[in-house]
Amino acid sequence: MTLSSLFVTFLGTTTLLLSDGETRLLTDGFFTRPALMQVLLGRVAPSPDRIAQALHRAGIDRLTAVLVGHSHYDHALDCGEVCRQTGAVLAGSASTLNIGRGAGVPEARLCLAEAGRTFSWGAFQVTFLKWRHSFPRFYPGEIRAPLVPPAPVSAYREGGTFALFLEHPAGNLLILESAGMVPGALQGRRARVVFVAIAGFPRTPAGRERLFREVVLNTAAERVVPIHHDHFFLPLGNPPVLLPGSRVTMEWLEQRCRQEGVDFTVLPPWECVSLG
Numbered sequence: 001m002t003l004s005s006l007f008v009t010f011l012g013t014t015t016l017l018l019s020d021g022e023t024r025l026l027t028d029g030f031f032t033r034p035a036l037m038q039v040l041l042g043r044v045a046p047s048p049d050r051i052a053q054a055l056h057r058a059g060i061d062r063l064t065a066v067l068v069g070h071s072h073y074d075h076a077l078d079c080g081e082v083c084r085q086t087g088a089v090l091a092g093s094a095s096t097l098n099i100g101r102g103a104g105v106p107e108a109r110l111c112l113a114e115a116g117r118t119f120s121w122g123a124f125q126v127t128f129l130k131w132r133h134s135f136p137r138f139y140p141g142e143i144r145a146p147l148v149p150p151a152p153v154s155a156y157r158e159g160g161t162f163a164l165f166l167e168h169p170a171g172n173l174l175i176l177e178s179a180g181m182v183p184g185a186l187q188g189r190r191a192r193v194v195f196v197a198i199a200g201f202p203r204t205p206a207g208r209e210r211l212f213r214e215v216v217l218n219t220a221a222e223r224v225v226p227i228h229h230d231h232f233f234l235p236l237g238n239p240p241v242l243l244p245g246s247r248v249t250m251e252w253l254e255q256r257c258r259q260e261g262v263d264f265t266v267l268p269p270w271e272c273v274s275l276g
């Protein structure tokens with residue numbers, strides 16, 4: 001089996017559909033993308049219609065698991081509703097599982113992730129690694145009870161942050177939904193493709209270089225794919241509108257990758273791409 005047996009579809013922010021033709025995994029599943037004024041002034045809730053439309057457009061008729069790296073609303077708002085609509089299990093922190101409970105996901109489909117814990121789904125082995133949220137750390141703390149929307153964005157507390165390490169016979173993937181860092185957390189992990197959050201990427205040259213070495217060079221990555229670069233207060237277009245600052249960060253990352261002979265690939269939204 002080669003890496004071309006793995007396929008990925010970028011669906012905005014940190015939402016990725018990963019498939020080997022048998023097992024389908026989705027990270028986060030954030031599709032509602034409430035408008036900025038809604039986020040600032042009001043309460044947010046998953047839109048079942050927008051979620052259903054997005055799942056349909058992405059060709060997701062069945063799904064094995066939804067994997068959530070942390071519980072901020074721009075990652076986890078829709079995770080429970082996605083599980084409800086697809087029958088997938090939900091894997092994430094205790095806070096993330098409370099979002100699932102608030103959406104009515106049955107206990108039997110909730111998988112508590114802890115640092116270092118590995119789950120097997122089909123040929124995928126998914127390990128949740130201890131990671132740190134990028135600066136600034138909005139809404140720290142835990143979601144301690146089932147979160148029933150609508151709720152203010154401040155209710156979507158971080159709940160700790162994980163890096164997602166996916167091992168597969170066709171190649172390993174590392175998904176960093178937030179650009180913080182825990183030095184040494186990736187020790188011994190090899191990933192052919194690393195997905196890196198652009199929002200919250202360090203601004204200083206030294207900080208950028210430190211993160212690059214930790215997540216790209218130390219993992220012997222062959223390819224870097226940016227995520228969390230699109231403007232998530234707007235609908236997801238193709239090409240997407242970028243968050244302020246994303247372009248400069250992506251240009252730095254692309255140039256740094258080129259110096260090291262690492263591929264840098266920007267995925268077009270909604271298109272299923274082979275990771276060959």
Ligand SMILES: [Zn+2]
Binds near residue numbers: 070072133178
């Ligand atoms: Zn966050």
